[in-house]
Amino acid sequence: MDLRVRALESILVEKGYVDPAALDVLVDTYETKIGPRNGARVVARAWTDPSFRDWLRRDATAAIDSLGYSGRQGEHMVVVENTPDTHNVVVCTLCSCYPWPVLGLPPVWYKAAPYRSRVVLDPRGVLADFGLSLPPQTRIRVWDSTAEIRYLVLPMRPAGTDGWDEARLADLVTRDSMIGTGLPLSPGAGATAGARP
Amino acid sequence: MFREPWEAQAFAMALALHKRGVFTWPEWATALSAEIRRAQAAGDPDTGQTYYHHWLAALERLVVQHGVTTPPLLDARRAAWDRAARATPHGKPITLANDPEGA
Structure with a gap:
């Protein structure tokens, strides 16, 4: 090679x-x-600043660009927001399209056929493999990235973080929580869940 | 992230050629996913470990399609690097100037 x-x-x-x-x-x-710390800052800003969150919903490309993270491949960013009813997961079934400016380059499992094919057919099973079990009533939506559209998951802000500032919140945001294969860390939990290489 | 230096070089070349307008990004994604499908059909387990093999294959195919270079030129150049690598003492940087058959 x-x-x-x-x-x-x-x-x-x-x-x-x-x-x-x-x-x-x-x-x-x-x-x-470039790496997931960029995305963590986007998420923490959205958790603390409602107008930024609205901007993300309306035009994620511009909102993310305002923090200095812009793509060079002409991709359009879309932020999908987790709620108590809906959990979002991102994949690229064809190859490995991934929001580089906010997450860096994808982990090996994201590029591997088992994840790419299985997460669409059996998202709940795949999430269980990641150690993530969601309540049965939670709907799981899978978003298939393309060369033109890259998705970033906006996880829910963990409970017990009232009054936290952006920097402190950003430390709770894991890479996997922005792909949807994990959740943010809990306050005081330390680095545990969602720590696949 | 990159397991070997060649992976990083191949990655950067694709970005540089896109920036230069040699191909569009959707064109790149189509070429890459086609290589992945081809490799899967040929028995590649496609576990992400061979990802940059597919990446490089897509890059080689696109530069030929866009007339940047030709398969014979790529083959000849690989042979030249191979001869140069064999003629270079261990521990010294390999350069094409070490190709014994070079001009």
């Missing part, structure tokens, strides 16, 4: 299509600067 990548890259560099230094910057950005 390494030789194939070197072959392609050297041709692209010679023809002026890519600049090796720019590639390094891109890799560094995705490895170190």
